[in-house]
Amino acid sequence: MSDDHGSIFDGLIGGDSSQWAFGTDFEDPLAGVDTTVPEGVAHAELAAYCLMLGDDALIMSQRLSEWCSRAPDLEEDIALANIALDLLGQARLLLARAAAADPGVLPALPEGSPVPAEDALAFFRDAGEFRNVRLAEVPNGDFAHVVVRLLLFSVARLELLERLRASTDTVLAAVAAKGVKELTYHRDWAARWFLTLARGTEESRRRLDTALGALWPLLPELVATHPVELSLARTGVAVAPAAIGAAVDDVLDQVLAVSGVPRPEPGAPDGPAGRHGLHTGHLEPLLADMQVVARAHPGGRW
Template sequence: MTSAQNGTTELAPDDSEYPHGAVTVDQLDLEAELTGDADAIATPETAEYLLWLADDALILAQQLSRWIAHAPEIEEDVALGNIALDLLGHARSLLRYAGSASGRTEDDLAYFRNEPEFRCSWMVQQDNGDFAHTIIRQLVMATYMFALYTRLADSTDTTLAAIAAKAVKEVEYHRDHAVQWTLRLAGGTDESRTRTERALTDLWPYVGELFRDDEAVAALASAGIAVLPSSLEAECTQIFTAVLGEEQLEIPQLQPSSAGGRQGSHFSELGYILAEMQVLARQHPGATW
C-alpha cells in the first residue's frame, strides 16, 4: 500500500516488488516452503509453540473461506479466498514441522485432533459476522501476524525462520487489504461506519490474548526460538491507533476477555468450525484422490 485515502498511512512496500499483485495464490509445493532444514525435528516445547501459530492460521483460513461466493464484491470473493489459501499454506508448513516431534502428519494434526488439543486464539474463533466484523478481525490478526513473523524470521530455529520469512511477505499484503477496507468502511456511509464501530466493540476484548505471555514460550524466547507475545503489543497498538485515527475512531477501552485458547479452553464457535473442517477426513480416514 502506498497510501490510504488521504495518503498518511504508509504500511506496505512498493507493489512493483511483487508483480503478481497484492494477494496471490501460493503455488509452491510444501517442500519448497520448508527451505530450512527439511529433516529437522522439533522439540516437544517448540512443537507446542508451533501449534499456537499453525492453529491461528488454519482456523482463520477456514473462517475466511466461508466468504467465497458470499462477499460483497466478486473481487472480494477472490481476495479473501486467496488470503485463506496463503494462511493454509502457512498452517501446513507449521503443522508439518510441529508433527515432526511426535511422528504425526500435517493431516493428523489438522483433522484428527479434538477441540481441547487446539491452541488457536479466541480472536480467530469469532464468527465472521457481517463484512465489517471480518475486516476488523483481519486488521487485528494480519497486523499481529506481520509483527510476529517479522521477528520469527530471525529465529535461531532455522526451519521456523524459513517458514516465517516466506509467510511475512504474504501477511504484509493481508494487512494492507484489511487496512484499506477498514478505512473504506469507517469513512463510507453512516451504516458502514456504525457496523465498523460495532465490530470494534464486539472483537476488541479478544485482542489481549494475542499478547499474553506464557512460561513455556518465554523460555523459548530466551533461547531465541520464539517471540515473547507481550513484546509485540506496542508495535501492533501503534498500527491500530494510526489506522483507526485516520477516520477519527479510537481503540475501544473494554475489559479483556479471559480467553484461554492457548491452553485448550475455547470459544463455543470452535466446535462448529472443526466439525465442518474435519468431517470428510473423519468419515473417510486414509482416503486419497
C-alpha cells in the same frame, strides 16, 4: 535457507497436481529442509509453539474460506480466498514442523491410514487439543466483521513474524520470511477497508463500530505470552507476544486515527486461554465442518 533446497513452499504446488484433497500423495512439505531442533531446545516445546502458530493460521483460514462467493464483489471475494490460502500454506508448514519436532503430538489414527502429519493434526484433533487464539474461531459476521477481525489478527501476526525471521529454528525463520510478505498484504487490505467503511455511509460506520466492539475484547489474547513462548524466546527460537504489544498498539492507533474511529476501551486481559485449549463454543462446530470428510474416510484418496 540455501538456494540448493529451493523454497519450503514448493511442496504446496509440486508433485501430482491431479490430487488436491485429504489423503493424497502430497510431498513432505519439509522435504530438503534442515529440521534439526536447535541445541538446547526442548522438542516438545518447539512442537507446542508450532501448533500455536499453525492452529492460528489454520482456523483463521477456515473462517476466511467461508466467505467464498459471499463477499460484496468478485474482487474482494478473490482477495479473501487468497488470504485464506496464504494462511493455509503457513498452517501446513507449521503443523508439519510440529510433527517433525515431536511425533508425540500426532493423534492416534487407524492402523495403516496414509495420512500426512499435517493432515493428521488438522483433521484428527478435538477442540481441546487446538491451541489457536479465540479471535480466529468466532463465527463470521458481516463484511465489517471480517475487516476488523483480519485487521487485528494480521497486525499482531505481522509484528510477530517480522521478529521471528531471526529465529534460530531454520523452519520457523523460513516460514516467517515468506509470511511477512503475505501478512503485509493482509494488513494493508484490512486497513484500507477499515478506512473505507469508517468514512463511508452512516450504515457502514455503524457496522464497523459494532464489529469493533465485538472483537476488540479478544485482542489482548494476541499479545499474551504462554509459558512455552516465554521459554523458547529465551533460546532465540520464539518471540514472546508481550514483546510486540506496543508495536501492535501503535499500528492500530494509526489506523484508528486516520479513520476517525475512537480507540475502544481495552478488553479485560484473561491470559492466553486458547493456547491452553480453552475455547469458545464456536470451535467445535467449525471443526465438525472442517473434519467431517477426513474422519468419515480416514484412508480416502481421490
